[in-house]
Amino acid sequence: MPTNEEITRHHDADPNxxxxxxGPPPPEAVVIVPYDPQWPARYEAFAAQIRAALxxxxxxxxxVGSTSVEGxxxxxxIDIDLTVPDPRDEDLYVPPLERLGYRLTIREPSFHQxxxxxxxxxxxxxxxxxxDCAETIRHRMFRDWLRTHDDDRALYQEAKQAAVPGGGTVMDYNGRKQQTIRDIYDRLFRAAGMR
Incomplete structure (x- = not known):
């Protein structure tokens, strides 16, 4: 199990x-849409397919991610976190996921594999x-905090909407809302007694 220090530290992949x-996927416009009450059911259908395949x-x-937070x-x-015994053992999970139509696009050994x-x-x-990955714990904590803290959910939504007009890639959009995300993490970690 990761320590509090490992969970509360903001990790970044090796920039090199x-x-x-x-290669990177083609650029796609970032479009924010109102919450869709069908998102949880869509997740459940994908999760069932993945469980059956693996x-x-x-x-x-x-x-996880914004579609997991009502409102x-x-x-x-739909963002999904999948935990497998060892992400380096790609033969275990890549072929079955590819048969479902998923394409492996990112491999980051320096970022929790x-x-x-x-x-x-x-x-x-x-x-x-x-x-026992610190990042999956962080994702669940962030999701659960936003589900129960209306002020931070509204703050995060405002940050997302403000980040869209800057254009660029999804990574650029993510960078523009990063400080708000980290501020929310800091609050939730303090509330959990982890800092």
Whole structure:
């Protein structure tokens, strides 16, 4: 189990690491849409397919990101965290996920051995991590905090909407809202007695 220090530290991938498996995907416009009450059901359908395809290789699966927070406007992209025994053992999970239509797009050994798959239609980002990963704990804590703290949910929504007009890539958009995310993390970690 990660320590409080590991969970509360903001991790970044090695900036010299090229994460793209087959080069970056084509640029896509960032569009924020109102919360869709169908998002949880969409997640459940994807999760059931993944569990069926991977069997015992699924140690955990969670709906994370903005579409997992009721009432929060978001990109119409379901984010899923998948925990497998060892993300480096790609033979265990890459072929079955590819048969479902997912494409491995990111490999980041320096960032918790993170792998990211993309399902083109309907859009899914499937993040793969190993057991007891600080990042998956952080994702769940952030989701659960926003579900129960209206002020921070509204603050985050405002930051997302303010980040869109800057244009550029999804990474640029993510960078523009990063400080708000870190401020919220700091509050939730303090409230949990982790800082």
């Amino acid at each position: 690491e090229n994460p793209w498996v087959n 069997g015992d290789a699924v140690l955990g699966i969670e709906h 929060l406007a978001a990109k119409d992209v 993170h792998r990211c798959f993309r399902l083109a239609e309907p859009r899914v980002n499937l993040h793969v991590f190993g057991p």
